[in-house]
Amino acid sequence: MGIFIKICLLGFLTSLSYFLSRYPVIPLYAESLKLTPEQIGFVVSASSLSGVLFKMHTGTLSDIWGRRKLLVIAACFFAITPFFYCFSSNAKSLFILRLIHGLATAIFAPVVSALISDITNRKNRGRLLSSYSSISMIGEMLGPFICGWLIFWSGFFLPFLASGIVGISALFLSFSIPKDIDKKETTKTHKKKRIRFIESLHQTFSNKSILIVSLVECGQFLANGALECFLPIYAKNHVYLSSWEIGILFAISGIATIFFKPFWGTLSDLFGRKLQISLGLVLGGISYMLIPASHSFLIIFSLIALYGFSIAIVTSATSPYITDLVNKERYGAAHGIFGTITDMGHASGSIIGGILISHFNYDFLFFAFGAFLVVFGLVFRFIISLFDK
Numbered sequence: 001m002g003i004f005i006k007i008c009l010l011g012f013l014t015s016l017s018y019f020l021s022r023y024p025v026i027p028l029y030a031e032s033l034k035l036t037p038e039q040i041g042f043v044v045s046a047s048s049l050s051g052v053l054f055k056m057h058t059g060t061l062s063d064i065w066g067r068r069k070l071l072v073i074a075a076c077f078f079a080i081t082p083f084f085y086c087f088s089s090n091a092k093s094l095f096i097l098r099l100i101h102g103l104a105t106a107i108f109a110p111v112v113s114a115l116i117s118d119i120t121n122r123k124n125r126g127r128l129l130s131s132y133s134s135i136s137m138i139g140e141m142l143g144p145f146i147c148g149w150l151i152f153w154s155g156f157f158l159p160f161l162a163s164g165i166v167g168i169s170a171l172f173l174s175f176s177i178p179k180d181i182d183k184k185e186t187t188k189t190h191k192k193k194r195i196r197f198i199e200s201l202h203q204t205f206s207n208k209s210i211l212i213v214s215l216v217e218c219g220q221f222l223a224n225g226a227l228e229c230f231l232p233i234y235a236k237n238h239v240y241l242s243s244w245e246i247g248i249l250f251a252i253s254g255i256a257t258i259f260f261k262p263f264w265g266t267l268s269d270l271f272g273r274k275l276q277i278s279l280g281l282v283l284g285g286i287s288y289m290l291i292p293a294s295h296s297f298l299i300i301f302s303l304i305a306l307y308g309f310s311i312a313i314v315t316s317a318t319s320p321y322i323t324d325l326v327n328k329e330r331y332g333a334a335h336g337i338f339g340t341i342t343d344m345g346h347a348s349g350s351i352i353g354g355i356l357i358s359h360f361n362y363d364f365l366f367f368a369f370g371a372f373l374v375v376f377g378l379v380f381r382f383i384i385s386l387f388d389k
Helices: 003-020 025-034 037-067 068-087 091-118 126-152 157-174 190-205 208-237 243-271 274-289 296-323 328-359 361-384
Strands: none
Touching: 003 091, 003 126, 003 157, 025 037, 025 091, 025 126, 025 157, 025 208, 037 068, 037 091, 037 190, 037 208, 037 328, 068 091, 068 157, 091 126, 091 296, 091 328, 126 157, 126 243, 126 296, 190 208, 190 274, 190 328, 208 243, 208 274, 208 296, 208 328, 208 361, 243 274, 274 296, 274 361, 296 328, 328 361
């Protein structure tokens, strides 16, 4: 089995495991524990907070220590954490457990992006990074769909059990990643490694184009965080959908992204990334704002599919753009910073969403985040042109 195929399979398994115990089960499970909207927002955001705290560091460490060992460590968190969810009975314990589970993606995501960047070049980077992302997103799509059915059949226990079983299979696969995938480290002493770590972070942070592209992804996932957290509750209580129908909504968003992401990644290789990012943000914002106007499964299904399509347009360009902006020795640091800023948005989305719902309503939530995406898309090309010549 080729290394790229093995990485893609590992991405699929880890995503399937993670999303089996994420959406729609976490918001619905939290609601069953009588948590308030603000508490639900904080619980859902916890896994993204782990990314905020650790992605930057784990990505940079992978430049120094190597990718493989960190992938194995991440797989351990995917395999073990899900078995503890049913022991959570209040907001505090559920928040802590989500924080721990978030370490899995906080380690895995920037490291695997850097690893794929290692084996690509500028001419195929968008296509291969997007192809990997699409395969891993098959797990993101199947996870909510299967999760919705498992909740419908038997409650909350089975999704968590299934998540742990799939995570164990990912752990075994991670051991098969060849040890020679990493270049030999020439920095010998701990002091020199620490200096290199600090220098790498400083140099990468000083690249304003990286920060701007990271903020774009942050804005996209700010909206995602709110949608993922509160769409299940909105669909259940306002559109009166069943749990399996809610699972389908998440699945169709994933299908739209998966199907089109390699195509848009290839286009970004051929024609550039900037205009594509702006287009995706505007399209996503429009579909987001229209969600409150939908009062049937078919209409909301179509809008969520369109939103998933817009995500494919944006994210198929942002990740390779980040790699384009640095040299090979700093791929891990760049994707770590990118992931950290992205997770700031993802974590904030559910928190801000909970506050907006508590003080206003769901209509205001969808309009506010949708308008934000449209404005962000319109100003992105002007801002990035000031720094990326």
